[in-house]
Amino acid sequence: MKIKAVIFDVDGTVYPNTLMHIMSIPLFIRYGRRLLRLNKARHYLHAHPDEVAKAGVDFLEFQGQLMSQYSHGRYDTATSRRQIEEFRTRWEQIFHKIKPYKHCKESVLALKEAGLKVALFSDFPINPKVGYLGLDGIWDGELCSEDAGALKPDPRGFLAIAQQLNVRPEEVLFVGNSHKYDVEGAKSAGMYTAHLKWGKPVKNSLADITFYGYKSFADLVLNWIASL
Incomplete structure (x- = not known):
């Protein structure tokens, strides 16, 4: 894979x-x-x-x-x-009163069950926020870009979380909602990217996958991986 x-x-x-x-x-x-x-x-x-x-x-x-x-x-x-x-x-x-996107947790667990490592990378501290969202205990790695010394889209944080997972950048699909910070940042680190987008697609998008919700996200990713 x-x-x-x-x-x-x-x-x-x-x-x-x-x-x-x-x-x-x-x-x-x-x-x-x-x-x-x-x-x-x-x-x-x-x-x-x-x-x-x-x-x-x-x-x-x-x-x-x-x-x-x-x-x-x-x-x-x-x-x-x-x-x-x-x-x-x-x-x-x-965040005690905020819920994750519908089907997000199920998608993450499906990807993990398929043998993929799953992790979080953010420009802001991840804990205890993720716990309040009910998403703690399912990740193989977590990193705040502040701990890497540089905010997105600088590649250092992206490379640091890949290293934490013991994978190469080209073995990573990075999922984000910001084309400028997530897609372009992950691309600069040599990763594949999936862009969560509402509304019209970004013109000349660098994303390998553009998706609009998590209902079929795991199947979309697994089918895409199989086509590589």
Whole structure:
């Protein structure tokens, strides 16, 4: 079998983003200014993935440094780090009320039963969120890109989760909802890709598979693998 592992993005891929965004509105209001600084820092880190390694600090520390800069000295790096952690702790609680996409868990288990390794890779911390979604205990690997030192679409995180699974990049099908971050990032790491898409297909898509829901996803993937 050419494909040995199927790796899933989390946010917007194993669960719908819409309800999460609606339920996050009170948090966005409460933490508005610090979230603007956090989003600005994340945007910078997406655009400059080598800066963390050059700085010689871990990802969270560098992110805190950026947020401190953007506060014009009002908050130091340590305080900014605590602000990130406080927001995340509160944000993760909303996942008690969010459910995965219909048939997602069944699809993952079917792929695993077919002999494929299954894993999660996300730009945000995976636990305890996945547990709240009822999807814990079924994965062969999990990795947050922050722990690899670079956000998507930088290939380092994609390569790190493949290494964790002990498979080569060309033996991986990566599943994601973002063409820019998931499909292009996984492709840059040498992986095959499946794009969960709502609405019209992306023009000139790089995805090997485009799908619109999980009802027949496992069969779609297994048939595609058999055709390689």
